[in-house]
Amino acid sequence: QNLVSSCKLFFPEDPVKIVRAKGQYIYDEHGREYLDCINNVSHVGHCHPDVVKAAHEQNQLLNTNSRYLHDNLVDYAKRLSKTLPEKLCTFYFLNSGSEANDLALRLARQYTKHEDVIVLDHAYHGHLTSLIDISPYKFRNLEGQKEWVHVAPLPDTYRGIYREDHKDSVLAYANEVKKIIDQAQKKGRKIAAFFIESLPSVGGQIIPPEGYFQMIAEHVHKAGGVFVADEIQVGFGRVGKCFWAFQLQGEDFVPDIVTMGKPMGNGHPIACVATTKEIAEAFADTGVEYFNTFGGNPVSCAIGLAVLDVIEKEHLQAHATQVGNFLMELLNQQKVKHPIIGDVRGVGLFIGVDLIKDQEKRTPATKEAEYLITRFKREYILLSTDGPGRNVLKFKPPLCFTMDNAKLVVDKMDEILTGKTVRLIFSSFG
Structure with missing residues (x-):
């Protein structure tokens, strides 16, 4: 009631209340751990x-x-x-x-x-x-x-x-x-x-x-x-x-x-x-x-x-290169497997995954991207979108993000995109 409505929450339908954080992880009031893939402010890790x-x-x-x-x-x-x-x-x-x-x-x-x-x-x-x-x-x-x-x-x-x-x-x-x-x-x-x-x-x-x-x-x-x-x-x-x-x-x-x-x-x-x-x-x-x-x-x-x-x-520049290259490699493998991924681009730990409705027109898959973000959140992974079409998944995590973190995210992405229910939902988007 006392805060401005123009400041929008992440996940407004089911917002997350964060009470502490460490490294690349943040924790809600119930102690649930979320992997933070987007916080480019806590650069060397939350509460280092x-x-x-x-x-x-x-x-x-x-x-x-x-x-x-x-x-x-x-x-x-x-x-x-x-x-x-x-x-x-x-x-x-x-x-x-x-x-x-x-x-x-x-x-x-x-x-x-x-x-x-x-x-x-x-x-x-x-x-x-x-x-x-x-x-x-x-x-x-x-x-x-x-x-x-x-x-x-x-x-x-x-x-x-x-x-x-x-x-x-x-x-x-x-x-x-x-x-x-x-x-x-x-x-x-x-x-x-x-x-x-x-x-x-x-x-x-x-x-x-x-x-x-x-x-x-x-x-x-x-x-x-x-x-x-x-x-x-x-x-x-x-x-x-x-x-x-x-x-x-x-x-x-x-x-x-x-x-x-x-x-x-x-x-x-x-x-x-x-x-x-x-x-x-x-x-x-x-x-x-x-x-x-x-x-x-x-x-x-x-x-x-x-x-x-x-x-x-902590050699975080070298770490960003190593983990970023690994994440790009995994994402490009997903691009071959899932036509909804039109482009994977990035350098270090600045990476975008451009989701599209069709390969020829490259129409932004906006609703599909929103759905993916919501599904990731259910898996305790925080991602968001950017781009004029709000269809680009953005990775800008704290630089302590690891290869295991990268693999977890991409495995979940594959799991979500492979699911029968998701395919039906995406096809309904046209």
């Missing part, structure tokens, strides 16, 4: 003891704002800088991904003196007013597209306008952005930034083709804009082979601004914007101070340092 200890110990000593000197803030900035390209050496600390993307937008506009922003279709960059404006996933259901916002096609080679059989999908998708820039300039508009989730999640667990970022950056820079890589969902080693998802594009690609959030604090609210000295100095030249009451406080930084320690100590 090292992270909890770091928070507790620092809380007992001091928690205040960053206008005082404190080692944690400096140490954390130094540690983060070692994970990024050399030119991304200036950091702003905040509390959420939305705050980070809002600041990135301000930085871009101040540095370029331009206003317009290019985003991808179905993108989501946060819930502040400024970010709803650059999130087609949201604004299409609200006030619509602003004049200064330009929407480029999602570089989806399975379901997009240029698919896997196109002779050069990378060039084709990049040219779509170039067309947008040309059209905007003809109208006298100027591009401030191109915003992209390094791996678009809400769009359907998309893996942009390699080389796409480089081509886009060339067009955007030529137009006087900057390239913003949104790593809020996919950073901190989730992709396995790289610490940051934008690095999948190759060593020759470096964004102008990187935003980060969710996994940084393993459930504690902490976020960051990393950028170049030049962009930061242009922002400072306004003479308007940027201050964040909680951003960079000693407790948040102690937690952030602990998360980095755990990633390194």
Whole structure:
């Protein structure tokens, strides 16, 4: 009665009340254990003891704002800088991904003196007013597209306008952005930034083709804009082979601004914007101070340092690659067996399973996906869907997710899809 109705529960018909969690498992009030396949916030595992200890110990000593000197803030900035390209050496600390993307937008506009922003279709960059404006996933259901916002096609080679059989999908998708820039300039508009989730999640667990970022950056820079890589969902080693998802594009690609959030604090609210000295100095030249009451406080930084320690100590990047490859292999075996699985795509522990009604049209199997999610929940496995058609099963579990966990999930998927009752239900969906 006292909480907003616009905040929707998972499984609203039969919601789960969670009272504790550990690692990749969460527990309800009856002590039932659920396997968490979707929590990309509890990055190194729910309630990791090292992270909890770091928070507790620092809380007992001091928690205040960053206008005082404190080692944690400096140490954390130094540690983060070692994970990024050399030119991304200036950091702003905040509390959420939305705050980070809002600041990135301000930085871009101040540095370029331009206003317009290019985003991808179905993108989501946060819930502040400024970010709803650059999130087609949201604004299409609200006030619509602003004049200064330009929407480029999602570089989806399975379901997009240029698919896997196109002779050069990378060039084709990049040219779509170039067309947008040309059209905007003809109208006298100027591009401030191109915003992209390094791996678009809400769009359907998309893996942009390699080389796409480089081509886009060339067009955007030529137009006087900057390239913003949104790593809020996919950073901190989730992709396995790289610490940051934008690095999948190759060593020759470096964004102008990187935003980060969710996994940084393993459930504690902490976020960051990393950028170049030049962009930061242009922002400072306004003479308007940027201050964040909680951003960079000693407790948040102690937690952030602990998360980095755990990633390194437990070799979670290598683990994400190993388990992710195994899960992809099992899912691809299911794709051969079950025609409803149209595509399996992913890297590390960022994986999507695209469910379809027919192989030729690739029509999203939305109701079937919803049914599967409900059935998984009955088996004490928590999954959810994403994508414009809400038909893509998304895997973004804590990085401590194991091969045994992967096998359990896929075995249950096979069991559900093989069941006679399910086949009858799916056939009724047409």
